[in-house]
Amino acid sequence: MSNAVDQDRYWMQRALELARRGIGLCSPNPVVGCVILDCNGQVCGEGWHEYELRDHAEVVALREAVQHAGERVRGGTAYVTLEPCNHTGRTPPCTQALVQAGIGRVVAATADPNPTVAGGGCSVLRSSGIEVRHGVCEEEARRLNEGFARWSQSKRPFVLMKVAMSLDGRIGPPAGFHMARAPFWITSEASRSAVQTLRWQADAAMVGVDTVVADDPLLTDRSGFRRRRPLLRVVLDSALRMPLDSKLVATAANDVLVFTVSKDEARVRALTERGVRVEVLPAEAGRVPLERVLERLGVEGVLTLLTETGTRLNTALLAAGLVDRVQLFVSPQIMGSDAVPAFRGMASFAHLGEVEVERFGEDLAVGSLLRDPWD
Secondary structure, eight states: OHHHHHHHHHHHHHHHHHTTTTHHHHHTTTOEEEEOOOSSSSSEEEEOOOOGGGOHHHHHHHHHHOOOOOOOTTTEEESSOOOOOOOOOSSOOHHHHHHHHHHOOEEEEEEEEEETTTHHHHHHHTTTEEEEEOOOHHHHHHHHHHHHHHHHHHHSEEEEEEEEETTSSEEEETSSOOOTTHHHHHHHHHHHHHHHHHHHHSEEEEEEEEHHHHHHOHHHHHHHOOOOHHHHEOOOOOEOOOOOTSSSHHHSOOOOEEEEEOOOHHHHHHHHHTTEEEEEOOOOOTTTOOHHHHHHHHHTOOEEEEEEOOHHHHHHHHHTTTOOEEEEEEESSSOOTTTEEEEOOSOOOOOOEEEEEEEETTEEEEESSSSOOTT
């Protein structure tokens, strides 16, 4: 490689590849990958974190490095996608493991997003005589851990709003064009497959009861990828109108959580007897309070919440400033003003920042960050 900067980017890209192997397997911990080069610049260890296996990426990579390179690890370089931790949790500090192994240089993609510990790991490494470089491939590394960053700073999940809509911003057909409790697909099969990937990357997916009544969704992760814990399926249902014969209720196994403001004890009991968790919250203008929902999901350890809601909730979430990222799947059709709008009655505009555009079949996916969880 032409220079040290190019080399650092090359190996950090490899560490990011390793980190992605932990998607679905780390939460509520961050996704992290690590590559170790020995003192001669040869790869001798790689690792990524999985929650159930406990050890962090650095420890996994160091163990492999010592097996393969022995003393050549001393003076080597560690590339890690997140600042090494300097606190004892389920495992000892990774900074301690790096120092004890004799690593001479650490390249970290980004600082820890927790404001109480950010920079602490790198400070310990420097004070131990280890050279530290920070910020290599930072944007890509931060993208991987947006959920962890939001939760670390606010104890709320990162809210990713998914909307499948027509070119004219419609999410459902006009009245009379849709059979009740049956799905109506606006976007292509390729887009729907991409949505399954979004569910795999999330800890919870949320709909409103209107969507349950209209479409009877299953709301499961059907990506086929490994995940550590089941996708939490969340329903906002102010009046407890959730049909007892819906697919969500029929498949509930403590993984369906309904938030309501209704005190109908008989209805609550009917749902809980079927494996549905019901949480009654204090009403806000007669509705389920959205901020309280996010707080409760944060307590549940939900780092990323995927919303797949209808007009009213889409609008309410945006108006309240609770959406962190939007992902719009746009189908090349015009449904007309009688069809159901994606948003209605916005008091102010929602301005998209840097827009990402991708194609899925005939559809376009338009994504943008609205609130940076790393700020």
